[in-house]
Amino acid sequence: DVKVTQSSRYLVKRTGEKVFLECVQDMDHENMFWYRQDPGLGLRLIYFSYDVKMKEKGDIPEGYSVSREKKERFSLILESASTNQTSMYLCASSLSENQETQYFGPGTRLLVL
Amino acid sequence: GQNIDQPTEMTATEGAIVQINCTYQTSGFNGLFWYQQHAGEAPTFLSYNVLDGLEEKGRFSSFLSRSKGYSYLLLKELQMKDSASYLCAGGILTYKYIFGTGTRLKVLA
Numbered sequence: 001d002v003k004v005t006q007s008s009r010y011l012v013k014r015t016g017e018k019v020f021l022e023c024v025q026d027m028d029h030e031n032m033f034w035y036r037q038d039p040g041l042g043l044r045l046i047y048f049s050y051d052v053k054m055k056e057k058g059d060i061p062e063g064y065s066v067s068r069e070k071k072e073r074f075s076l077i078l079e080s081a082s083t084n085q086t087s088m089y090l091c092a093s094s095l096s097e098n099q100e101t102q103y104f105g106p107g108t109r110l111l112v113l
Numbered sequence: 114g115q116n117i118d119q120p121t122e123m124t125a126t127e128g129a130i131v132q133i134n135c136t137y138q139t140s141g142f143n144g145l146f147w148y149q150q151h152a153g154e155a156p157t158f159l160s161y162n163v164l165d166g167l168e169e170k171g172r173f174s175s176f177l178s179r180s181k182g183y184s185y186l187l188l189k190e191l192q193m194k195d196s197a198s199y200l201c202a203g204g205i206l207t208y209k210y211i212f213g214t215g216t217r218l219k220v221l222a
Binding site for chain 2: 004031033035040041042043044045048050056058090101102103104105106107
């Protein structure tokens, strides 16, 4: 079974803080994704990565950056957290360059005060 | 533009059959995914349709019509544990996925 883990289930941060969300997958997947999920808006893609050190912007990259130094790990960084970044953050991975099933981590619920 | 629509909420009775519809307008469409998401948990994969027609997996079936931009998820013999949100997602281009806002299904005893 594919396992995708995220560093925290719940996180509370203050406005202006730098926030790191970590995601690790154990199935040697090529692709990794970061989404945020908000009521009434569904899942929206922030960034994705199709290889180590490669990244592509998704639909809402503003205010975020990512890092993929190792194949199994994909980090989402909020450079200066703002209250409108309060959300559920979901990491996902998929096997290869073809359209594949995504496997999701348990999510991190971030509250920015 | 890219758009996926599905009903916000549905209610059904235990033991019944329910059909959750999804319509999409996308370019570069590859196939259609369905995910189940229980409250506070991650989405889990249910089905993937690339070709037109019905795919059956136990109590769950999924249908796709590419010409009509339409899919549905059919749940039979509903159980209380089927109460969840059901997400429709279109795979477009190589890496991208467009998600609907999800349909919250309540199963009543």
